[in-house]
Amino acid sequence: MPKEQVGRSVPRVESEAKVTGTVEYIHNFELPGMLHAKLARSIVPHARxxxxxxxAALAVPGVRRVITAEDVATVTAVDYMGPAFLDQPVLAIDKVHFVGEPVACVIADTPRAAAEAAELVVIDYEELPAVFDEVEAAGPDAPVVHDRVEAAASFADLKGLGDVRDTNVALHYKLRRGDAEAALEDAAHVFEHTFRSTPNVHATMEPFVAVGEIGDRGDITVHAAMQNPSIMQVELARLFDIPENKIRMRTAFLGGGFGAKLYVKLEPLAAVCAMLMRRPVRIALTMEEQFVTLTRHGSTITLRTGVDADGRILARACDVTWNTGAYADIGPRVAQKSGFTAAGPYDIEHVSIDSKCVYTNMPPAGAYRGFGIPQLSWAYECQADLIARELGIDPLDFRDRNALRNGRPHATGTTMQGIATEVVLASLREQMGWDTELEDRGEGTIKRGRGVGFGLKAVITPSTSVATVTLSGDGSVQVACGTTDMGQASVSAYAQIVAEVLGLQTEDVVVHHPDTRFTTYDMGTLGSRSLWHNGNALIQASNEVRAELLASASDQLGVDVDELELSGGGVVAKDGTRRSLAEIMLGRFGMQAGNIIGRGEYTPTYDKPDPETGQSDNVAAFWMVGACGVEVSVDTESGKTTIDRLVVIGDSGRPINPDIVRAQFSGAAIMQIGMARTEELLHEQGQLTTTGLAYYKVPGILDVPRDLESVVVDLPLDGDAPFGAKGVGETGSFAVAPAVANAIHDAVGARVTTLPMTDERIWAAINDASADRSAG
Amino acid sequence: MSSGFTIEEPRSVDEALTLLAQGDETVRAIAGGTGLSLLMKYGFFEPATLVSLRHLRSSLADIEVTPDGGVRLGAMATLRDLEDAPIVAERLPLLRQALGRLATVRLRNAAQLGGAIAHGHPQMDTPPVLLALDAQVQVASIRGARTIAAQDMFLGYYETAVEDDELILEVRIPPQGEHRATYRKITARAEDDWPMLGIAALVATDGGRISRARVALGALTDRPMRLPDVESALQGSDPGSDEVEAIARDAAAALDLYDKPAASAAYQRHIVAVHLRRALLEILDLGDGSSKGGR
Incomplete structure (x- = not known):
């Protein structure tokens, strides 16, 4: 049996169950007497x-009830929810704010009856002027989406939010370091570019689903596909004004999350329906409905960058506008926590950032793998190449010259540590063979080129994880914590960590899915935070179990605790005496009985940033560096472009499970090919026209580059890093789109500025560039 | 959203035809269901009765060479059956090539030839191929049997010449003789998608001259189209690269196109000119078509 659990590529513990179709997904969950709900949604973007x-809906056979906001109010204590602003009702109250907003809910015996009836709900509207573009919405004369919203103040990192009235700007985050304006005045070269990114949908294979049920003590259970059961527990307790111990949130493996299944989605509605009907009620969205539930933020980003004669970035002023749609959701945190990295992974003395989270009459935007970094890197990594080209500097040399390194202050004022910038860039140089010319430049109409990009992300800080590890009388171990395994393999990684501390085999440790009836608080499975935060909690909890076990063993064997070790599924003394864990438990409890329970909690240290300047000595528990290099072939005649090769590189600290880290990097990168090349949400007056996977094209296997390399920079970290590791779920997402744009530019001398970079847009850019050349 | 429908499962073609002859357009035949289920999902079609053809496959899925040297394709052959059939590989390589990039293997395992015609969606790969092969579609109803030429089959968006009470039984492809042909599929976004443009081009040569030319485009408008001007320009000629380029450019210029979410009219026109030229160069052995003038 291998001794090492951590650092070994243990096959995912759930693989067999997944491929044989025996894994539980909430989507397949049924309860006796369960009713089915479907939503009637707004067909106008802004109206009373x-x-x-x-x-007519009630007349459909099988329909039990049709509820609206009035019915919701009979069981709820408050009208509005939301993690940052209280702007989201269970069902629309008086007004609708986007096409697709839930207005009424039909509850019926079958999903079919509910769906048929939902189409028969007649809603009358008095239309109001609407605004869709984030820049327009932030302007002075724009229609106001919400007359007034209150700040939620649920989260420590969002405590500074104020109520919003008569404006669409929900949050205007500011960072000031040095004097960017003065430095721009003095700089040898100043570059100004504006970059826009369009929203994307997560398109999880398992759509949103929730089943509400009422217990015999007035307690509420919601079984849901969700990434943050603890937050939903808090949110529902507030909604109904009942204590958290009467709210049970349960989840299972998720068929994908990517940030979609966070914060208020279907859970409150499922609970309300169950309360009103006194029967279990299931609400499951279609893939099409997913498109109006949550998107990634579209953004408009203007960067003004001052560079000295040697190609050193002296100053950067960033003006970032995020389109958060009609509910702020977690948009304010995107604007703030990713906003503070808007100047990129660079060491810049003078930085100014204005990052605005803006309401529009679009579907809500929130968390999406990368949490704003892909949009920001689209701006700063495209601009990096434009600057390097203009100054005649090799693009990778330019990045090397300006990269932020350990020991240097970030724009927030926090001194960087634990980032492997140099190694990541050196690895990118090596993997791409950057120091030799690209061998194959194409022939005929085919031109080939290569490009790179990299990005930096800070983990959301502060946040808390609490975990328990329980040893049973037979020596088996189970783990209860709040992380949702949505495909990132936390169940495997956590088992490895606990097994490592307790001297067990990974496969013998059972990690439960969140069920707040017995699993403990966790802020959410998001932002690459789980491994770090819950990892620490689990190490602490496992160490408590270990200490008690060794104390018992010490009593039973009459050997000093220092002479004992946990190894190979038992306690081993220096003299070679060995007792299984079951034997120690038997010795302690007198029969196969009892438990030893270890508890751990972790909240990293944090220094709240100054509200006016964003400066903080300690703004994030850890930072992630991710890079991407691509080679493309462009048919200059048709614009047809192929990503032939993609290299994704990230720093992981010491990988708990190297194979899973590699797959995280490549998976994240492939997902971003959608943003870069295929996925586009088109809409007319707020009405999406590319709804569903038939029209919204997620990359398929044929779009995956022929050569795909995933490189793990595995320098172990110290400090709080659990076993030297850090989170890796988003690192591969950071810089795919700009690397592709930079490679296209390298191939054909044309810059594509609009996402996604379709063949037609590439063709148009080639035409524009050649028109410019002949004009020049 | 439909509140429900019944499924009939006839055991014979006659029984199926009787079921389809109720004069009710919400009674429809269903085979692989890959097209109809989408229409039902989006609420575009709400059937009262679906006539499942599943028990008729044994008699309607044959793929065989006809005495005249043509090929008979049973309407219930799956697209995967056709792709894998040695007869198709040998005699209809154009069809086989087109099927190789049609949707996915899973869908090709379900979708069947008759449905791929009757669906009538303009963005499909098979219609231009059937046009280029001069396919004849045999249909039957209780009123009798008739033959519809592929080029008379497609009438518009989800509209075909097949009447509500008719069932497609088989497709006959006349003998193609020695020929060269190619199918080009261009998608606008992901590789696996409905075509933004499909080009089926076929030439037979006799003594150095083109004795027969067929060129059909799919996915551009509400129906696939033959390009008679291109065909007649090629017929009897021995064109060089420059002439082919001019033919393709003129053909593209003459098309009546419109902007779509996935591609502007200007880009569609340009893409037709590029890929029609390349397709013709390829089958005329004037280069591999991916660069001007060959390489």
Whole structure:
């Protein structure tokens, strides 16, 4: 049996169950007597609701009830929810704010009856002017989406938010370091570019689903595909004004999350329906409905960058506008926590950042793998190449020259540590063969080129994880914590960590899915935070179990604790005496009985940034560096472009499970090919026209580059890093789109500025560039 | 959203035809269901009765050479059956090539030839191929049997010449003789998608001259189209690269196109000119078509 659990590529513990179809997904969950709910949604982007006629819907056979905000109010204590601002009702109250906003909910015996009836709910509207573009919405004359919203103040990192009135700007985050304006005045070269990114949908294979049920003590259970059961527990307790111990949130393996299944989605509605009906109620969205539930933020980013004669970036002023749609969701945190990295992974003395989270009459935007970094890197890594080209500097040399390194202050004022910038860039140079010319430049109409990009992300800080590890009388171990395994393999990685501390085999440790009836608080499976935060909690909890076990063994064997070790599934003394864990438990409890329970909690240290300047000595528990290099072939005649090769590189600290880290990097990079090349949400007056996977093209296997390399920079970290590791779930997402744009530019001398970079847009850019050349 | 429908499973073609002859357009035949289920999902079609053809496969899925040297394709052959059939590989390489990039293997395992015609969606790969092969579609109803030429089959968006009470039984492809042909599929976003443009081009040569030319485009408008001007320009000629380029450019210029979410009219026109030229160069052995003038 291998001794090492951590650092070994243990096959995912759930693989067999997944491929044989025996894994539980909430989507397949049923309860006796369960009813089914479907939503009637707004068909206008902004309007007052003047009437709702449910009579035709009620006449559909099998329909039990049609509920609106009025019915919701009979069981709820408050009207609005939301992690940052209280702007999201269970069902629309008086107004609708986007096409697709839930207005009424039909509850019926079958999903079919509910769906048929939902189409028969007649909603009368008095339309209001609407605004869709984030820059327009932030302007002075734009229609105001919400007359007034209150700040939620649920999270430590969002405590500074104020109520919002008569404006669409929900949050204007500011960072000031040095004097960017003065430095721009003095700089030898100043570059100004504006970059726009469009929203994307997560397109999880398992759509949103929740089943509400009421217990015999007035307690509420919601089984849901969700990434943050603890937050939903808090949110529902507040909604119904009942204590958290009467709210049970349960989840299972998720068929994908990517940030979509965070914060208020279907869970409150499922609970309300169950309360009103006194029966279990299931609400499951279609893939199409996913498209109006949550998107990634579209953004408009203007960068003004001052560079000295040697190609050193002296100053950067960033103006970032995020389109958060009609509910702020977690947009304010995107604007703030990713906003503070808007100047990129660079060491810049003078930085100014204005990052605005703006309401529009679009579907809500929130967390999406990368949490704003892909949009920011689209700006700063495209601009990096434009600057390097203009100054005649090799793009990778330019990055090397300006990269932020350990020991240097980030724009927030926090001194960088634990980032492997140099190694990541050196690895990118080596993997791409950057120091030799690209061998194959194409022939005929095919031109080949290569490009790179990299990015930096800070983990959301502060946040808390609590975990318990329980040893049973037979010596088996189970783990209860709040992380949702949505495919990132936390169940495997956590088992490895606990097994390592307790001298067990990974496969013997059972990690439970979150069920707040017995699993403990965790802020959420998001932002690459789980391994670090819960990892620490689990090490602490396992160490408590270990200490008690060794104390018992010491009593039973009459050997000093220092002479004992946990290894190979038992306690081993220096003299070679060995007792299984079951034997120690038997000795302690007198029969196969009892438990030893270890508890751990972790909240990293944090220094709250100054609200006016964003300066902080300690703004993040850890930082992630991710890079991407691509080679493309462009048919200059048709624009047809192929990503022939993609190298994704990230720093992981010491990988708990190297194979899974590699797969995280490549998976994240492939997902971003969608943003870069295929995925586009088109809309007309707020109405999406590319709804569903038939029209919204997620990359398929044929879009995956022929050569795909995933490189793990595995320098172990110290400090709080659990076994030297850090989170890796988003690192591969950081810089795919700009690397592709830079490679296209390298191939054909044309810059594509609009996402996604379709063949047609590449063709148009080639035409524009050649028109410019002939004009010049 | 439909509140429900019944499924009939006839055991014979006659029984199926009787079921389809109720004069009710919400009674429809279903085979692989890959097209119809999408229409039902989006609420575009709400059937009262679906006539499942599943029990008729044994008699309607044959792929065989006809006495005249043509090929008979049973309407219930799956697209995967066709792709894998040695007869298709040998005699209809154009069809085989087109099927290789049609949707996915899973879908090709379900979708069947008759449905691929009757669906009538303009963005499909098989219609231009059937046009280029001069396919004849045999249909039957209780009123009798008739033959519809592929080029008379497609009438518009989800509209075909097949009447509500008719069932497609088989497709006959006349003998193609010695020929060269190619199918080019261009997608606008992901590789696996419905075509933004499909080009089926076929030439037979006799003594150095083109004795027969067929060129059909799919996915551009509401129906696939033959390009008679291109065919007649090629017929009887022995064109060089420059002439082919001019033919393709003129053909593209003459098309009546419109902007779509996935591609502007200007780009569609340009892409037709590029890929029609390349397709013709390829089958005329004037280069591999991916660069001007060959390489």
């Amino acid at each position: 609701i003047t009437g709702i006629d449910v009579s």
